[in-house]
Amino acid sequence: xxxxxxxxxxxxxxxxxxxxxxxxxxxxxxxxxxxxxxxxxxxxxxxxxxxxxxxxxxxxxxxxxxxxxxxxxxxxxxxxxxxxxxxxxxxxxxxxxxxxxxxxxxxxxxxxxxxxxxxxxxxxxxxxxxxxxxxxxxxxxxxxxxxxxxxx
Amino acid sequence: xxxxxxxxxxxxxxxxxxxxxxxxxxxxxxxxxxxxxxxxxxxxxxxxxxxxxxxxxxxxxxxxxxxxxxxxxxxxxxxxxxxxxxxxxxxxxxxxxxxxxxxxxxxxxxxxxxxxxxxxxxxxxxxxxxxxxxxxxxxxxxxxxxxxxxxx
DNA sequence: GTTTCATGTAACTTCTTATGTTACATGATG
DNA sequence: CATCATGTAACATAAGAAGTTACATGAAAC
Numbered sequence: 001x002x003x004x005x006x007x008x009x010x011x012x013x014x015x016x017x018x019x020x021x022x023x024x025x026x027x028x029x030x031x032x033x034x035x036x037x038x039x040x041x042x043x044x045x046x047x048x049x050x051x052x053x054x055x056x057x058x059x060x061x062x063x064x065x066x067x068x069x070x071x072x073x074x075x076x077x078x079x080x081x082x083x084x085x086x087x088x089x090x091x092x093x094x095x096x097x098x099x100x101x102x103x104x105x106x107x108x109x110x111x112x113x114x115x116x117x118x119x120x121x122x123x124x125x126x127x128x129x130x131x132x133x134x135x136x137x138x139x140x141x142x143x144x145x146x147x148x149x150x151x152x
Numbered sequence: 153x154x155x156x157x158x159x160x161x162x163x164x165x166x167x168x169x170x171x172x173x174x175x176x177x178x179x180x181x182x183x184x185x186x187x188x189x190x191x192x193x194x195x196x197x198x199x200x201x202x203x204x205x206x207x208x209x210x211x212x213x214x215x216x217x218x219x220x221x222x223x224x225x226x227x228x229x230x231x232x233x234x235x236x237x238x239x240x241x242x243x244x245x246x247x248x249x250x251x252x253x254x255x256x257x258x259x260x261x262x263x264x265x266x267x268x269x270x271x272x273x274x275x276x277x278x279x280x281x282x283x284x285x286x287x288x289x290x291x292x293x294x295x296x297x298x299x300x301x302x303x304x
Numbered sequence: 305g306t307t308t309c310a311t312g313t314a315a316c317t318t319c320t321t322a323t324g325t326t327a328c329a330t331g332a333t334g
Numbered sequence: 335c336a337t338c339a340t341g342t343a344a345c346a347t348a349a350g351a352a353g354t355t356a357c358a359t360g361a362a363a364c
Binding site: 041059141 | 337348
């Protein structure tokens with residue numbers, strides 16, 4: 001597997017859901033994402049546990065948004081996924097006896113920790129509502145582009 | 153595989169080499185690192201190509217440091233490894249047609265790029281010589297600890 | 305010059321983890 | 335009760351790092 005794309009995927013789902021009233025079945029969402037319904041259920045499970053979304057069985061069932069989009073940040077969504085590791089690199093050994101390794105770990109950890117902290121901080125600054133606003137802007141400008149193309 | 157530990161590993165090797173004159177065989181280094189000689193050769197290949205180290209065959213051969221340790225940063229070493237990906241997460245799709253995905257990617261890329269830039273910057277601030285100095289401090293304080301334990 | 309030693313590299317195995325898929329149980333709706 | 339949808343286990347697939355084996359290349363020692 002190249003890189004973990006669950007955060008990217010689940011945000012895609014949430015943003016799609018924010019564009020129109022639900023509920024949405026896993027199958028519908030899976031088709032929009034070109035993947036499998038089980039994958040959808042899997043990445044949504046954590047968000048359901050935190051009550052960011054709700055799921056209903058049976059006819060008319062599916063997934064529904066259940067949170068204030070202006071209150072939930074990308075960092076919250078990341079946490080709902082179980083906080084998978086952010087960095088692709090790490091130390092060979094944690095808590096090594098070898099002093100050489102300790103010196104290496106100390107230097108790397110400082111850099112790694114800083115980068116992780118910044119990434120989490122950045123994710124914490126962006127709410128789902130802000131993502132939705134950005135999307136609406138993109139939809140608007142596409143519409144304008146279409147009109148100007150029509151006029152040209 | 154959990155996480156890429158090549159940077160950690162190769163730094164460990166370099167720091168070991170900086171502690172005493174060489175040359176060191178891959179087998180010696182592998183034993184110190186509790187790994188396989190081929191792994192050593194593999195992670196050292198890029199550094200040899202950049203002339204950070206030299207390797208000699210035959211009797212008395214092995215690896216030798218061939219650079220000014222105060223001029224080479226951890227970032228240089230990282231680059232010598234082929235600049236493997238730093239982040240464990242990424243976008244589901246690059247250059248997507250879907251506007252939703254574009255909005256998600258834009259938000260995530262901003263956070264990801266910032267974190268990567270910070271990490272590279274931090275790695276660029278630390279030279280191998282600084283790592284060596286830190287190691288010597290650790291060796292010194294261990295000696296002191298041993299002495300005070302002896303006095304106690 | 306032949307033996308020994310060491311690197312260089314290809315090929316294969318093993319391990320881990322995200323992702324894709326199948327199968328089936330659970331529960332809600334008509 | 336039949337249908338629909340989620341919940342989840344189990345298994346398959348894929349990618350990459352790390353470990354291992356095998357052998358070629360070349361240098362030094364004898």
